[in-house]
Amino acid sequence: MSGKGVGASIRRKEDDRLLRGRGRFIGDMRFTGQVEVAFVRSPVAHGRIRSVTAPEEFRDHVFAMEDMTGCDGILAKCGIPGFKISKQFPLAKDKVRFAGEPVAMVYAATRAEAEDIAATVSLDIEELPANYDMREAMKPGAPLVHDEWPDNAFLEGLVDKNFDAMEEAAIKVSRTVSTSRQCMAPIEGKGCIGVWDRQLEQLHLWTATQMPHIVRNGLADTLGMDQRQIRVVAPDVGGGFGWKGMLQPEEVCVSWLAMHLDRPVKYLEDRREHLVAASNCREHHYELTAYATEDGRLLGLDAVAHVDSGAYSVYPFSACLEAAQVGSILPGPYDFGAYRCKTYAVCTNKAPILPYRGVARTGVCFAMELMIDAVARAAGLDPMEVRRINLVKPEQMPFRNITGKDFDMGDYPESLRRAAEMIGHDRIRERQKSAEADGRKVGLGYSTYCEQGAHGTSVYHGWGIPMVPGFEQSQVRLTPDGTLEVRVGNQSHGQSLETTLAQVANEVLGVDPEKVNVIHGDTAMSPYSTGTWGSRSAVMVGGAVAASCEKLAERVKHIGAHLLQTSPDHVRIGEGEVRSETGAVTLKEIAATWYLAPQHLPGDVNPDGLELTAGYRPKVDTGTFSYATHAALVAVDTDTGFVEILDYVVVEDGGVLINPMVVDGQIYGGTAQGIGTALYEEMPFDKNGQPLASTLADYILPGAGEVPAVRVGHMETPSPNTRFGQKGIGEGGAIAPPAAIANAINDALKESGVEMTVSPITPHRLLSAIMAAETEAAR
């Protein structure tokens, strides 16, 4: 067709405004009469609130929970048996449960003045012992985060598949593996503006969110309002990664205050709030034992996994999202016969953890891939070879794995083979035989994973949560001049959907993507959607846009055929025209006929016109399985513990790529975040539950100097279940790097016996392990 549809690497439509600084983010917006809020946050991780007092002169500007009449706590319900529900009041009531929890809201004309007032508010809090370590929090006698619970577990789970102890296995390796707590750190933090629209009698909440409809659901519940009274709009959003996939307590407060004051109210999260009080994620801990034959064939895996879920389950759902998934996804793309996994979603006195790009998979991949290397070490085999023999084979596809996951298609060993070839496996093994000129040690590491994405109703209904994805809809409208408006209910905050969904429309209707507007992120302007999460947009929303364009194509062809004096089955649509054997009529002419010259329409024209909504769900909605192998070549300085990534290769299979350039961008971005998990990012806490990284000087994000030029190789196994064979790939880049890099470091140091199993592998952690190994060797 036009070369701009599915498969074309056209430039991003949104870049024109974004790269010129002409986007419109919450921080750019200002309403007449607007006031700004600052929050007074808990200085302690756990305590009983005795009083919140403001000086008399500021009394009207300061609000505590009891002032917020009509506002209830946020309830993220979950129907999984045994799950304990936490209620989070938008401003803490009775008790504070993590340092940084909002306790009072202050408003003034500017944020600086609001902060001045906030500094005069005094909190009288009786400090209680804090749960700062999730495994300690599970011990009897640990202080209870929620007084009415019997213990600190949101949920415990057990998956047991033909597990028996397998003591006779030739290889038995045990490891403790963990990923530290992180923050998501999108360039834009959260922010929102609440405005009461007097004419529409509606609360308008402009907010940096990934899921406007879900935010509206939660707001209506919490504020006790009808949904018709609320409009939620996401303007340009500067990255989300999961942090913006939730109803934030601050959003509830701002909404309430906007209505209470009948004035626009703005809140912009600053970086300190973001780090300390908010976007926490990732903290997993595993005890693992792998059983294998002496030639490295995996027989079974036994695991106990803890996830530190923080103090509350966030709306729509967070607390056991990771822990419960760990049980089912830990086996990854490996084929083995026995499995047992006990999981704990632990409630602690830390900010709630939220699903961050890769959701659970990054920790799981780290655990599993480190075990593959541990097995290889025990067997005396190359880790690449052990991976190869244990990965699911292409001839087993479609494959149901040990936990019942249905893998759609793919050739996993081939991704590994290609990654090994691209990085130069044999050359590196040769190089490792002699010392490096600069004295550093080089190592090669691999990590193979699968990314179940776009999972739908059949996966989620069992969770009993307020967000079960069903059919996805899109609305299309051919305008009187033949250009196209596409409305979708999700939100694009870096995924390039304004481009890729226009490409989908182009694929079906032939309209130039430049002539397609993708309108998203607004409850008033689009069909309902659970939003952008779970690598679902290309599959679900892409499918919905195709479905609506196909229906529109039928109507357009019907009118076009009439204008061409033939029947609809003798025309086809392409490049913005309806064509017959003998002639063509443009979409512009067809639109003009419908809107401006209806006298020329066929007598049996569909009266519903050139605007419609259509929906979509894949034939099989258990999810697409994209996958990749990452290979990392690193150099380790054993006198400093510093690691340099010398080369980094990704070979991925995302099925049919709607825009390969956009996919590469997703992989680069995700990989950069994965490098952060591997080597840099960590939010440490002290024993009082105080977060210790409160600025970007303490919370180290990789920058341009730390992220190598990632080399990407593509494979293409179309999904048999989706509209174009596309698969979800948005999160994958962030899943594999910690494991690939850790394995590379361990490969570099294998002669010294150093084996790193905690992320991030900071120079200090690595150097102390090197020194411990030296001491050991000297004995």
Add this chain to the structure above:
Amino acid sequence: MKAGRFDLLLAKDVGEAVKALQTEDAKAASGFQSLGPMLNLRLAQPRLIVNLTRIPELSAVEETADMVVYGAAVTHAAIEDGRVPDAAGGALARVASGIAYRAVRNRGTIGGSLAHADPAADWPTALTALGAKVRVAGPRGVRRAPVAGFVRGAFAPALGEGEVIVAVEVPKASAAARFGYVKFCRKVGEFAEAMAAAFHDPDTGVTRLAVGATEAPPQLLEGDFADLDARLATLDLGADPVRQRLHRTAARRAMAEATTGIAA
């Protein structure tokens, strides 16, 4: 967070600045690259900020036969770009180019950096190794003091009330002199975890080694380095053996770069 309320004085000359700084809760400011974040985090809440960068004398650079005198408000970027003479054959430009990010270097100043007295900052350690001196103006006139010892502790410069750094004197190095500079940063532009600067002039026989980024102020070793490890053992490198090793590695590598014949 946003800064609290303060008044801002754009001082026109050193006398005005010194006078204003003697009022209660007054604070000097140059590039704002350290003070700015502290204001925004409300760790510093001065009532009056006295900006020094408009004082012409503080941006001047003067070259004499045996030294270059840098006005305190000369930016890292001006030194990096070679817009001012380099007293040590490129060593200053090299140090400057490794400070933070370009945006910070565009505004951050050599005087501000010394006055801020962060043990992990580049200038206090590098200028200690280069044998530099600061010129300080105050209520009792102008005095000179070696950079070695000027940082008395973390964020504690040897500055009295109302005193400002007006210039930094860096002795010119001979053509044969060599400079070794090693720092280990978690990422490009981040403050160093360990840092060492070494200076060796075969003509004069002067050798200096400065070790920074410890919890203590930059530490200076001079004289005979035949047994480097023994010299390093005399330094206060903190209680953590891992950090100690990092500091020693930086020191050895800096010395190896500046000299020949001393093993790294």
